[in-house]
Amino acid sequence: MRNLFRFILQYHVLILFILFEIFSITLVVTTGSFQEARFYQAGQKLNNTLSNRIENTRDYLSLYKENKRLATENNRLYNLLKSSYKISYIDSTFRGDTASPRYYKYISAKVINNSVNKKYNYMTIDKGRNHGIEPEMGVICDDGIVGMVKSVSDNFCVVLSLLNPRFGVSAKIKSSGFYGPLSWKETSADKAILEDIPHHATIVMGDTILTSGYGSIFPENYMIGVISNFKLKGGNYYEITVKLSPDFQRLNQVQVIRNEFRNEIETLEQTAVNE
């Protein structure tokens, strides 16, 4: 008996090692999927909270690529909208293909220069004549309209920002349909004025203001902003302050709207006036 103890004591390290090694191999061999799942669950708890952190960092590092991807995707989706196509009423089934003539075509662009605090604000975007941009095309971002193309070069163009007294658009109140001219009066970078709304219209704070579609620059129902204030002018018409939806200071990706029928409409309107 004493010899056994002495043996164990002398080789205790080796014995421990053999025991542990057999234990480990046994674990490997005998683990069925149940035990493995239990084993795994414990790890999951630790992993989850911290994997989240790691994923967040990874996501942040790939933001640039993600942005580009989203802008292209947005552009593709705008171009697919039913409202971008001219529907002939004779054949009323809509096919989102090139069989229906395009009414509005969207060109995606990135803002490379901008200003919001001057008296006349402009922005520069990275698409130009080579990409199908022409003067007086409307420019929008995901949150609403932002301006109109002013001058074009081969690869860039300057856009008249909405924050420019030279810009005007026809806007309507979503709920009632009353429309009038909307323009910026050198107030803050997020407010514009909608005028000529008749006094019998009901004005509710927070109501949405959209493009009316009149004029060939912006299609109908594009977001402009919400009503933040109003006052009656001269007893007959309201002057409504609209809080603009787009964040003009942080403009990045925009879409330029090309109206394929614009020439036709304007020539027609011009001849009608001249006759």
Place this chain on the structure above:
Amino acid sequence: MNKGPVSILIQFVVLLVLQLLLFNNIQFSGFINPYVYVLFFLLLPFSISKALTVILGLLMGLAIDLFMGTPGVHAAATVLIAFIRPGVFKMIAPHDGYDANTLPRISYMGLEWFVKYTIIMVVVHHLVLFYVEVFSFSHFFHTLLKVMLSSVFSCAFIILSQFFVFRK
């Protein structure tokens, strides 16, 4: 760097966590899985009892297994390298032997000794690890390739870390 049990515990936790969070996410092409927690065994003081090393081997191995869902695989490898550690010391001993007051660090033992030490421990560990994981000799060369490549990266990380962490 004091050699008390507290610092050993801290090293255990730090390397375990580092492996799980950082190095497990470094996966190149499915061949290369660096296992840097082996550093824990490399850093244990010369004077620690052999039995205790083996026990720590089991503990660290099981801890890694727990969090990676691989019961016994890492434990089998870590127990082995814990057991052979004293043997490795004898094998690569410098001519004057070891001074019981020193630690297995580059600053005490020199780069060449540390590199030999690291390579032996890491390669043995990875051999056992990857072959036990597969548990057959059918994919002999594929696994061998895994062993080699992962060993290179593990050794690289371990040796590099020594320059950043311990500076005298």
